[in-house]
Amino acid sequence: xxxxxxxxxxxxxxxxxxxxxxxxxxxxxxxxxxxxxxxxxxxxxxxxxxxxxxxxxxxxxxxxxxxxxxxxxxxxxxxxxxxxxxxxxxxxxxxxxxxxxxxxxxxxxxxxxxxxxxxxxxxxxxxxxxxxxxxxxxxxxxxxxxxxxxxxxxxxxxxxxxxxxxxxxxxxxxxxxxxxxxxxxxxxxxxxxxxxxxxxxxxxxxxxxxxxxxxxxxxxxxxxxxxxxxxxxxxxxxxxxxxxxxxxxxxxxxxxxxxxxxxxxxxxxxxxxxxxxxxxxxxxxxxxxxxxxxxxxxxxxxxxxxxxxxxxxxxxxxxxxxxxxxxxxxxxxxxxxxxxxxxxxxxxxxxxxxxxxxxxxxxxxxxxxxxxxxxxxxxxxxxxxxxxxxxxxxxxxxxxxxxxxxxxxxxxxxxxxxxxxxxxxxxxxxxxxxxxxxxxxxxxxxxxxxxxxxxxxxxxxxxxxxxxxxxxxxxxxxxxxxxxxxxxxxxxxxxxxxxxxxxxxxxxxxxxxxxxxxxxxxxxxxxxxxxxxxxxxxxxxxxxxxxxxxxxxxxxxxxxxxxxxxxxxxxxxxxxxxxxxxxxxxxxxxxxxxxxxxxxxxxxxxxxxxxxxxxxxxxxxxxxxxxxxxxxxxxxxxxxxxxxxxxxxxxxxxxxxxxxxxxxxxxxxxxxxxxxxxxxxxxxxxxxxxxxxxxxxxxxxxxxxxxxxxxxxxxxxxxxxxxxxxxxxxxxxxxxxxxxxxxxxxxxxxxxxxxxxxxxxxxxxxxxxxxxxxxxxxxxxxxxxxxxxxxxxxxxxxxxxxxxx
Amino acid sequence: xxxxxxxxxxxxxxxxxxxxxxxxxxxxxxxxxxxxxxxxxxxxxxxxxxxxxxxxxxxxxxxxxxxxxxxxxxxxxxxxxxxxxxxxxxxxxxxxxxxxxxxxxxxxxxxxxxxxxxxxxxxxxxxxxxxxxxxxxxxxxxxxxxxxxxxxxxxxxxxxxxxx
Numbered sequence: 001x002x003x004x005x006x007x008x009x010x011x012x013x014x015x016x017x018x019x020x021x022x023x024x025x026x027x028x029x030x031x032x033x034x035x036x037x038x039x040x041x042x043x044x045x046x047x048x049x050x051x052x053x054x055x056x057x058x059x060x061x062x063x064x065x066x067x068x069x070x071x072x073x074x075x076x077x078x079x080x081x082x083x084x085x086x087x088x089x090x091x092x093x094x095x096x097x098x099x100x101x102x103x104x105x106x107x108x109x110x111x112x113x114x115x116x117x118x119x120x121x122x123x124x125x126x127x128x129x130x131x132x133x134x135x136x137x138x139x140x141x142x143x144x145x146x147x148x149x150x151x152x153x154x155x156x157x158x159x160x161x162x163x164x165x166x167x168x169x170x171x172x173x174x175x176x177x178x179x180x181x182x183x184x185x186x187x188x189x190x191x192x193x194x195x196x197x198x199x200x201x202x203x204x205x206x207x208x209x210x211x212x213x214x215x216x217x218x219x220x221x222x223x224x225x226x227x228x229x230x231x232x233x234x235x236x237x238x239x240x241x242x243x244x245x246x247x248x249x250x251x252x253x254x255x256x257x258x259x260x261x262x263x264x265x266x267x268x269x270x271x272x273x274x275x276x277x278x279x280x281x282x283x284x285x286x287x288x289x290x291x292x293x294x295x296x297x298x299x300x301x302x303x304x305x306x307x308x309x310x311x312x313x314x315x316x317x318x319x320x321x322x323x324x325x326x327x328x329x330x331x332x333x334x335x336x337x338x339x340x341x342x343x344x345x346x347x348x349x350x351x352x353x354x355x356x357x358x359x360x361x362x363x364x365x366x367x368x369x370x371x372x373x374x375x376x377x378x379x380x381x382x383x384x385x386x387x388x389x390x391x392x393x394x395x396x397x398x399x400x401x402x403x404x405x406x407x408x409x410x411x412x413x414x415x416x417x418x419x420x421x422x423x424x425x426x427x428x429x430x431x432x433x434x435x436x437x438x439x440x441x442x443x444x445x446x447x448x449x450x451x452x453x454x455x456x457x458x459x460x461x462x463x464x465x466x467x468x469x470x471x472x473x474x475x476x477x478x479x480x481x482x483x484x485x486x487x488x489x490x491x492x493x494x495x496x497x498x499x500x501x502x503x504x505x506x507x508x509x510x511x512x513x514x515x516x517x518x519x520x521x522x523x524x525x526x527x528x529x530x531x532x533x534x535x536x537x538x539x540x541x542x543x544x545x546x547x548x549x550x551x552x553x554x555x556x557x558x559x560x561x562x563x564x565x566x567x568x569x570x571x572x573x574x575x576x577x578x579x580x581x582x583x584x585x586x587x588x589x590x591x592x593x594x595x596x597x598x599x600x601x602x603x604x605x606x607x608x609x610x611x612x613x614x615x616x617x618x619x620x621x622x623x624x625x626x627x628x629x630x631x632x633x634x635x636x637x638x639x640x641x642x643x644x645x646x647x648x649x650x651x652x653x654x655x656x657x658x659x660x661x662x663x664x665x666x667x668x669x670x671x672x673x674x675x676x677x678x679x680x681x682x683x684x685x686x687x688x689x690x691x692x693x694x695x696x697x698x699x700x701x702x703x704x705x706x707x708x709x710x711x712x713x714x715x716x717x718x719x720x721x722x723x724x725x726x727x728x729x730x731x732x733x734x735x736x737x738x739x740x741x742x743x744x745x746x747x748x749x750x751x752x753x754x755x756x757x758x759x760x761x762x763x764x765x766x767x768x769x770x771x772x773x774x775x776x777x778x779x780x781x782x783x784x785x786x787x788x789x790x791x792x793x794x795x796x797x798x799x800x801x802x803x804x805x
Numbered sequence: 806x807x808x809x810x811x812x813x814x815x816x817x818x819x820x821x822x823x824x825x826x827x828x829x830x831x832x833x834x835x836x837x838x839x840x841x842x843x844x845x846x847x848x849x850x851x852x853x854x855x856x857x858x859x860x861x862x863x864x865x866x867x868x869x870x871x872x873x874x875x876x877x878x879x880x881x882x883x884x885x886x887x888x889x890x891x892x893x894x895x896x897x898x899x900x901x902x903x904x905x906x907x908x909x910x911x912x913x914x915x916x917x918x919x920x921x922x923x924x925x926x927x928x929x930x931x932x933x934x935x936x937x938x939x940x941x942x943x944x945x946x947x948x949x950x951x952x953x954x955x956x957x958x959x960x961x962x963x964x965x966x967x968x969x
Contacts, residue, residue, distance in 0.1 A: 023900055030908030031896035031915060033842020033882035040841040073806075123832070124825065213846045213854055213909045213943045264844070264909025265943050297847040525907030525944045693903045696946030724851035724941070731938040732947040 011606045016545060017538030018752065021689035024530045025545075026523075035262040038217045038234050039294050046219070047076065049280055049293040050126035052116040052133045053303070054108035057144070057374040057717020058156070059137040061104045064116055069132040074125025076287060078133060079117040079279055081105040089278055092248055095271075095496060096348065097167025098177070098339035099159075100377060102275045108137070109156060109337030110376045111719050112302030117279040119291060142717040146311065146334040146371040149175040156337065156372045167339075168348040168370075177339050177370035182353040183430045188365035191326035195317030199405040203397045204786040205390045207309035207334065207375070207711040209301055210382040211729065212524070214264025216304050217294030220280035224288050228255050233277060235260045235552075236270040237562025238522055240499060242554045244273050247497075249281060260552035266524035267701070268380035269305045271342045271564050301722045306375070306711050307382030309334040310352075310390045316398045322406050324417045326363040327356055327429075329394060333370045333379070341370075341379030342564070343386050344494040344501060350386030351485045353430035357395035358439050358483045358655060359417040364429035374717040383701055383762035385486040385565035392482045396767035400479075400774060401783055410771075411452060414481050415443060425748075432485060434653045435755075438681070438745045443481055446657035446679045449741060452477075455661060463779055472667050478660035478772025482764040486756045487570025487652040496561065502647040503571035504558035505579045507536060509640040511629040513622030514546035517579075520560010521572040522552040526694070526758055528568060531686045532576050535752065539580035540587070541607030541621040558643055566654070566756035569686065570747075575646035577751040582642035590632040591619040652747045652755035656680040658699075658764045662772040666803045669795030671707065671773070673736035678764070681743045683755035691757050692740045698761025699738055704730050705762075706769035708790040728788070777801065813877050815840060816884030824871050830864075831855045833871040834881065842882040842912040846941070853940030856913035857881045863920045865939070882912035885919055894964070895919055895957045904953035906944035914940050918954045926962060930955060 006014070016022045029035055052064075066078035081103040084090040091099045104115040118129035143149040143156065155161060155174045164171055168178035192198050218233035229251055235241045238260045246253040263270065276293040283291040295304065315328040333349060335341060343350045349368035356364050381387065399417075403410035418439040419426050426434040455477055462475045491500030504520040517536055521528060529549040537544035551557055560572060584604065591609035592599040595617055602609040609624070611617040619627075628640040661675040678695050685691055708728035712720040721727045746753025766787075773789045774782055780801045785793070798804060808823040815838060822837050834840040834857070846854035848867050855867040858880040885893050892900065895915055905911040914937070921928065921936040928936065933954050934947070942950060 024903065026908065027900040027905060028892070030905055030911050031882075031892060031899050032886050033840075033912040035908045035911075037841075037844065037909065039845065040835075042836070042839070122836075124827065211943065213852060213907070213941065214844065215846075262908065264846075265907040267943070297849065297852075527906070689903050693906060693945060693949060696948045697906060697942075697944045698946075700946035701943070723849050724847045725849060729852075729941050729943065731941060732934040732951060733938040735934075735947050737948060738946065 008606050015537040015541065015543050015607065017534050018684070018686050020687070022530055022534055022544060022687055024527050026527060026529050037214055037262050037264050038219060038232055041219045041232055041261070043221065043290045046290040046292055047119050047121060047283065047287060048123045048126045049117050049119050049276070049283055049291050050123065050130050051114045051299065052118065052130050052135060054104065054111060054113040054115050056108060056137050056139055057111045058109060058140040058142045060107050060140060061115065062136040062138050065134040066116065068134065069118060069129045072125060072128045072132050074121040075118060075129035076121070077119040077283065078129065079103065079282060084282060087282065089248065089282060092273060092278055094338055094340040096339040096341040096343060097345065100338040100340055102278045110374055111717050112376060114275040114303065117283065119283045119287060142374045142715070143175070144373055144375060144713050144715060144717050146332050146373055149371050149373050156374065175372045177335055177372060178348050180349045180368045181366070183365040184363065185365045188326045188328050188363045191363045192315055192317045192328060195325050196320040197405055198315055198317045199398065199402040200315045201398065201401045201784045203312045203314055203394050203784065205308045205310045205312065205393050206787055207306050208382065208705050208709050209306050209711050209727065210267035210269040210380065211301065211727065212265030212267050212269050215295035215297060215300040216270055216274060216276065217292070218277050218280050219290055219292045220284040221290035222284040222288065228257065229281065230257045230259065231281065232259045232261060234263050234270045236266045236522060236524065236564050238552050239520060239554050239559045240496060240561055241273065243499060244497065245281065258554045260522045263522065263524040266564065267383045268307060268342065268564055271380055272305055272340060272378065274304050297724060298722045301711065301727055302719050303376055305378040305380040306336065307378065307380050308390060312390065312394045314394060314398045316402050318402055318406065322408050322413050322416055324359055324361050327361050329355055329366045331368040333368055334373050334375065335370050335379050336373055336375040336377040338377040339370060340377035342381060344488055344496060346493055347386060350381065352387040352391050354388055354432060354483065354485045355391035355395050356428050356430055357392060358419060358481045360419045360423065361429055366430055375713060381565055383698055383759045385484060385488065385759055388484050389763050389766060392763045393767045396480050396482065396771065397784065400771055404778060404783055410479050411447060414479070415440065418443065433650060434483065435650055435747050435749055436745050437483065437653060437655055438743065439481060439655060442655065442657045442679055442681055442743045445741065445743065446659055446677060450659045450675065450677050472665060474664045474666060474776040476662045476664060476772035476776030478662065478768040478770070478775060480658045480764050480768040480771060483653055483655045484760055484763050485651045485653055486566035486759065487648055488565050488567050489651050490649060491647045499561060500647065501561045502645050503560040503567065503575050504643065504645045505572060505575040506558045506643040507579045507583060507641060509583060509625045511626050513542055513625040515542055516548045516550065517576065518550045518557040519572045519576065520558055521563040521568040524563060526568065527690045531690060532573065534686055535573060535576045536580050539577055540584050558645070566759045569754045569756045570652045570750060571646055571648055573754055574648060574751050575644040578644035578646055579642045582644065583640055586640060587621060587624045589636065590624050590627055593633045594619050594627060649749050652683065652750060654680065654682045654755040654757060654760050656760050656764045658768040660768045660772040662776065664773065664776045664794060666798040669791035669798065671794065675739065676736045677739045677741065678761060679741040679743065680757055680760050681745050682757035682760065683744065683746045683750065684753035685742065685744065686754060694758050695740050695761045696738050698759060699765040700730060700735050702762045702765030703736060703769055704728055706766045706787055706789060708788045710788050809872060811871050811875055813874050813879055815879045816881060826870065826872050828871045830866040830869040830871045830874050834866060840881050840883060844909055844912065846909065851941065853917060854910050854913045856917045856940060858916055858920055863917050882916050885915060894960045898953040898957040898960065902949045902953040902956055904945060904950040910940060910942045914942065914950060922954070922958055922961065927958060
């Protein structure tokens with residue numbers, strides 16, 4: 001037999017299991033245009049829905065006249081809040097415990113809010129119908145500043161009038177949503193009062209948007225004969241959407257089938273429940289036809305899922321030698337017109353309390369106040385595990401501000417404050433237990449890789465040359481050491497709408513030794529079909545190429561909470577390994593029986609069970625699979641399959657060390673990223689090629705956010721960045737080239753030690769780019785300048801510092 | 806709205822149909838012909854997900870009326886596979902070098918890269934980055950896309966040399 005002469009290493013390589021850069025199975029379809037995205041779905045008689053949207057940021061809706069619209073050829077129906085009210089669907093619950101208008105119920109709270117839903121025979125007729133709907137508005141005073149909103153007499157949410165208690169405790173003002181406090185306030189303030197040095201700064205992380213290339217959309221199809229609703233959509237959490245649809249529509253959950261087909265990028269945009277989904281379902285019930293709704297780009301940027309918008313007032317205290325003693329943060333969080341943040345229930349500000357970062361800070365306090373304004377709702381985690389991006393940006397800016405105050409090198413300041421390897425598992429002052437880390441090793445490797453000391457010498461020389469008038473370019477060195485908290489999460493403290501955040505995998509082995517696995521997650525470009533098959537291959541010794549992987553169909557996949565917050569590998573990846581191990585355990589019994597030895601007398605060897613001490617006697621997994629379908633052991637159930645619902649005991653804590661070298665032209669404000677080095681430690685690495693791809697992509701999103709991308713409003717609440725003309729997405733021309741590196745510190749509690757990586761580069765690169773800009777101007781006294789650092793803003797920094805001569 | 810008769814060639818096959826004069830080429834391709842490779846990402850010519858090849862030029866089919874494509878020879882990503890159905894060199898190199906993730910930009914990206922390599926068979930990295938700047942990708946950071954295109958150029962040039 002061929003495999004008898006293969007070494008274990010050769011057999012292992014043939015499996016294409018964990019650790020190899022297996023080429024992606026998805027790409028064969030995608031490269032020839034054979035993906036199947038929501039807008040590709042077409043069915044007989046399918047109708048199109050489109051929204052009439054508010055041109056005002058805050059206004060009463062006096063009247064809606066649909067008569068003219070209904071005369072437009074092709075227009076079949078126009079839904080307004082009045083039509084949805086009898087069904088109780090004119091408002092819907094948000095993921096954050098608030099409620100949100102599906103269609104404007106008497107007023108609008110942000111520009112672009114959904115006012116009416118036009119249903120027509122094709123997308124052109126629907127757009128014609130939208131134009132023909134007449135809406136009379138009465139303008140109301142607009143609040144776009146969260147600090148003003150907390151002082152203003154203007155009431156944004158009359159529906160909550162008199163409600164002093166919100167979903168997350170007491171409300172202090174009619175535009176206040178919640179206060180969330182973590183840590184010990186008194187102890188932290190006492191530490192600050194006695195500290196040698198206290199640095200204080202307001203750090204703003206501006207409003208932005210995930211903006212996946214494919215917008216949100218769905219096709220709702222109600223079969224009136226069977227009573228079954230099929231809902232295709234760009235859902236990052238298809239099972240949760242099924243449950244939510246059932247709860248709010250009253251349709252029994254077994255009569256709802258939610259399918260997430262291929263998804264063209266999510267980045268958090270596709271976690272929430274949007275008006276378009278509800279309206280499409282209602283329209284399909286009303287018309288008896290499938291109804292498609294797909295956002296255009298303007299809809300997307302104006303109405304679904306903004307991210308960030310955190311005003312973080314910080315104080316950090318230290319000894320004069322630079323040992324940090326305390327961290328204090330008060331955040332004012334602009335949530336827009338409705339609190340539709342996507343966070344686990346008990347965490348209204350997500351995991352912002354990871355803001356002590358990579359540092360051993362004995363005392364810390366965090367308070368977050370959520371505020372209503374006349375902006376779009378959302379507050380999603382844009383390639384981020386629930387506000388980790390904000391937390392990492394905050395601490396990595398505060399470290400730099402402290403370094404300035406102490407007149408210390410920021411790399412050294414980080415080094416002397418890192419949590420040491422021997423302190424793990426580490427209990428943070430704000431309540432987390434970090435699973436594992438080796439920050440010093442990563443940091444030293446990163447500094448050595450870029451030649452940090454030489455860079456600082458070059459920078460000093462550049463400064464001299466600048467002062468001597470020999471150059472107009474400054475050099476900035478951006479540093480970041482971030483720690484993430486991902487893989488939400490333990491059911492004991494993480495749920496969404498009461499659904500525990502476990503995840504799942506079901507594996508079936510076919511008689512001939514191939515397999516199918518189904519998971520509760522859904523890939524949006526991460527390559528799950530490739531990597532999860534690698535986990536199974538390594539665990540049960542069947543080639544990854546012989547394993548089909550399916551996700552996203554709630555009728556077939558086991559229940560799971562979906563893909564966001566870098567949770568797929570930490571949670572569903574763990575479930576995959578656990579399900580595979582159940583299969584292997586049964587396989588061991590079968591192998592021992594067939595080899596006529598005791599279960600304990602066989603041992604696992606890559607793809608087979610071997611009789612201990614006699615390599616010539618073995619049963620391969622393939623042989624065992626066939627045997628399992630033919631009464632392998634009398635009395636044992638036939639078949640070889642398993643399911644695992646995995647409730648992680650803890651989060652995972654990936655980390656990384658990023659360094660950026662940037663050239664800045666003080667006269668134009670233009671920048672050039674000369675070097676970007678990204679060292680990631682995501683624990684066990686399943687597919688290095690995919691990890692590197694994730695780092696490139698996440699860092700590019702971070703580059704956009706730090707250097708130009710924002711969702712901006714004027715004082716009237718007009719959205720100023722609603723097309724790709726105004727909303728910065730970098731092209732191949734601007735985008736830097738990245739140098740990737742890694743260390744491996746496995747998670748001790750994860751079955752295969754993996755921690756997740758998809759969001760690390762966004763979390764780490766934003767402060768890294770931003771710190772580079774700040775660092776360039778540090779010699780001239782700059783401590784804080786808010787992002788995005790576009791050319792104009794950087795030019796202004798130089799002007800304000802008198803560098804334009 | 807009255808409809809007009811349009812005739813064009815798509816991926817080597819003559820097609821015809823009725824369309825409103827305002828119909829965009831992308832919608833005619835996707836909805837009338839079922840050619841769903843090219844995608845709609847922005848409707849404003851910025852993202853390039855809808856890129857197709859029209860009479861030897863890259864065009865963004867979200868801002869071309871099908872009326873403007875009357876009689877044109879249009880190629881989409883579906884038309885770039887080899888005659889035997891296997892992946893073309895460019896498609897294979899995108900896979901080989903992990904030049905795609907969610908796949909949504911990929912059809913436009915590959916169709917643009919195909920034209921770029923016709924225009925310039927031996928591009929430098931800088932020329933690839935400049936030549937591809939009309940196509941946005943939110944997943945990859947472009948690094949592997951650039952690598953894939955440069956690798957495809959090498960393979961195609963080697964094949965050409967071998968054939969000569």
